[in-house]
Amino acid sequence: MDTTNRYVMMCLKAEEIQSMWQPRQCDFFIERTDAEEGVSFCNPAKGMIQVVTLYYDETAGERYEEECREVKDQAVWLPRQDQLQDFIEPDIEKVHDLMRQVITAQYVDYGTHTTVDAPALFYSMEQLWFAFVMEKRFGKVWNESAWIPEG
Numbered sequence: 001m002d003t004t005n006r007y008v009m010m011c012l013k014a015e016e017i018q019s020m021w022q023p024r025q026c027d028f029f030i031e032r033t034d035a036e037e038g039v040s041f042c043n044p045a046k047g048m049i050q051v052v053t054l055y056y057d058e059t060a061g062e063r064y065e066e067e068c069r070e071v072k073d074q075a076v077w078l079p080r081q082d083q084l085q086d087f088i089e090p091d092i093e094k095v096h097d098l099m100r101q102v103i104t105a106q107y108v109d110y111g112t113h114t115t116v117d118a119p120a121l122f123y124s125m126e127q128l129w130f131a132f133v134m135e136k137r138f139g140k141v142w143n144e145s146a147w148i149p150e151g
Contacts, residue, residue, distance in 0.1 A: 001028055001080060002126035003046040005039040010130050012036070012076045013146050016138050017087075017130075021077040023068045027052040029075035049078065084129035088136060102132045110143040 011017065012035045021027075030039075030048050039045040052071060056064040089095050106115040107122070122128040134140045140147040 001049075001078070002124040003049050003078075004123065004127075005045050007124065007127055007130070008035055008039055008045045008076065008078065009145075010127060010142055010147075011078050014130070014134060016140075017079065017133070018072075018077060020087075021072060021079075023052050023054065023071045023075075023077075025052060025054055027083075028078040028080065029071075030078060032074055032076050035076045050075075079126070079130070081125050081129055084126065084133050087133045102128060105132070107131065108141060110141070 008030055029050055029052060030045060031050070034048045035045075039048070052075075054064070054067055054071070056067050058064055085095050085098075089098050103118055105118065107118060108114075109116045109121050118128050122131060131142055134142070134147055135150060138147070139150045141150050
């Protein structure tokens with residue numbers, strides 16, 4: 001699981017992904033106030049990452065929904081690689097073919113305004129899949145401070 005400050009910021013700034021989140025047991029998150037106050041090299045995110053622990057499940061109806069709302073109000077979800085893959089392709093058998101496309105695609109480096117291979121720009125598979133999801137589902141790319149419309 002990517003616990004870098006860069007990944008936390010990518011997640012924080014992706015309102016589309018955060019709005020789609022339905023908290024589940026064992027999801028990773030960081031408190032919204034910690035993320036918004038800013039993580040830095042002096043204040044790394046790694047020690048702030050937590051795991052969702054819900055007291056209720058879907059069968060509890062309104063209690064469960066209220067608990068999920070409270071979690072979402074206070075947390076920034078840090079999706080795992082499998083959760084990001086599920087956004088694009090829920091059929092696990094098809095994900096293997098898609099992986100080649102994700103890894104071999106060229107991505108724009110907004111620092112140099114050049115096109116580069118994925119390993120030159122993304123430091124983890126979560127970052128790579130996050131960027132792929134944001135581009136394919138929402139037409140946005142990461143410019144190191146925000147998700148901006150592609151183009």
